[in-house]
């Protein structure tokens with residue numbers, strides 16, 4: 001059954017054709033959408049895309065990877081689209097190494113196939129920075145590559161921008177527009193920025209430093225809102241250059257879950273995160289269709305709720 005993809009967000013009963021272009025604000029799926037209260041039907045996806053677990057960071061709601069087991073049950077292939085954990089240099093290398101070992105061990109044991117795509121927090125966790133599915137109809141990447149500052153709301157934004165500019169200036173002219181070179185440059189810069197509060201183990205110190213990194217300086221809230229506003233448009237223009245045939249762009253990074261139709265017809269799907277307050281979405285591929293499901297937390301475990309949106313994928 002086709003469902004109105006934006007029903008949860010508009011808060012009205014009217015039905016609409018799912019492919020109709022919504023206004024961007026209507027495309028946002030709030031965390032407490034009515035559908036999030038229902039669990040998914042018995043069908044299971046062949047492929048499930050998740051992102052931004054931030055395992056090992058106290059800001060993450062994932063304190064044990066076992067909490068993810070219901071999300072993996074029956075799924076043939078799980079794609080973890082970046083920021084699965086923080087692998088960057090930090091003051092607690094043993095904690096980082098432990099998180100890395102746990103993630104590396106857990107997923108292959110609980111799902112037939114697990115793919116890790118890098119993010120700005122785990123730039124060296126694997127060598128895959130993007131991937132295409134459904135014959136190129138879907139393009140998946142973490143999403144930090146869309147921003148000149150990598151993390152435009154972060155306190156390291158000016159440093160990241162300067163380092164990325166230097167990296168790009170150092171590329172041979174023929175490589176500057178080349179996606180492989182661009183990703184390599186972004187990943188080198190991301191890895192050169194040490195962890196901040198992410199690795200702090202003391203909960204009080206973490207809360208203090210998290211607040212410091214999150215609300216200071218006061219312009220930060222505005223920078224987050226700007227990244228939320230601009231992200232989908234930047235994703236679409238980036239894809240038009242590098243992956244022009246992709247109609248569905250799946251990313252995370254900004255922690256703002258939702259589906260954002262762009263003027264060129266592309267649909268930007270942001271899977272949010274496993275952090276508060278907005279939560280996340282799972283993107284499922286099932287029988288030639290792409291489904292958007294909310295991730296719901298029940299008794300400490302994460303599950304996929306009933307589909308909020310359903311799109312036909314290009315044949316073949």
Ligand SMILES: [Mn+2]
Nearest residue numbers: 083119120253
């Ligand atoms: Mn990120």
